[in-house]
């Protein structure tokens with residue numbers, strides 16, 4: 624199976640937790656948390672269409688300006704999701720500059736603020752000098768984004784402030800049986816992308832037409848070359864207080880993820896400090912991942928106090944996860 628999502632953490636264990644996820648065949652990417660993103664090339668920054676911010680502490684939001692600069696002349700809007708604090712923080716950042724010569728720029732920033740019950744959509748347009756316009760407020764169960772290929776869900780957790788955790792889920796995965804395709808006298812080509820797009824956008828409509836080398840085929844004629852399997856699931860959670868309520872909500876969200884990216888800020892021996900700072904311990908991260916049945920636990924966001932001994936943090940989390 625060739626995965627559709629290619630996820631990579633942008634920084635080391637002690638850097639800001641930012642997860643860049645490239646979406647294959649889509650020429651786009653999504654980003655989880657917006658801390659230090661300087662390692663991304665301008666061409667990668669340009670691909671980012673959606674950013675999912677857990678909360679607006681500096682180490683999770685300082686990259687906003689870098690991203691804004693990269694997409695200022697882009698037609699495709701930038702969508703930013705986050706807890707309620709994301710709206711005044713985007714507005715505050717935009718107010719930090721003078722915008723008198725950008726009215727002919729196409730840039731648009733949609734901000735979706737989720738408080739655990741309502742989703743508020745506001746927009747900032749360059750042509751309007753990035754003045755805030757609030758468009759809608761609607762009840763939401765946490766499904767923040769849905770398109771033909773994937774969904775993104777969030778839950779509100781507590782970090783002495785509202786903090787969102789996210790799950791990115793491919794609706795289903797399409798594997799092409801290339802051997803059968805060749806036996807049918809067809810060639811691998813760009814038409815496969817159209818075929819996959821039709822399967823995703825018009826599920827069940829077998830009469831849709833695909834053109835292959837000047838010949839038309841219906842989806843029904845080609846359906847045996849496509850094997851549909853479960854899609855990929857990637858979850859991201861950081862800066863979470865050690866509270867049973869947080870654990871229960873998070874476990875439900877991340878259930879059966881292929882990859883779970885999670886903070887491991889403190890060691891269990893420093894639990895008192897973890898409680899004070901509303902962070903998880905490595906042991907708690909391992910336990911949550913295990914209870915949720917995730918396949919792979921990826922650790923991030925360690926306290927600088929463990930700079931000399933990151934292995935201890937990894938051991939503690941993995942001991943709990945695998946034990």
Ligand SMILES: [Zn+2]
Nearest residue numbers: 678680782862
């Ligand atoms: Zn924080």
Ligand SMILES: [Zn+2]
Nearest residue numbers: 680682683862
């Ligand atoms: Zn943090």
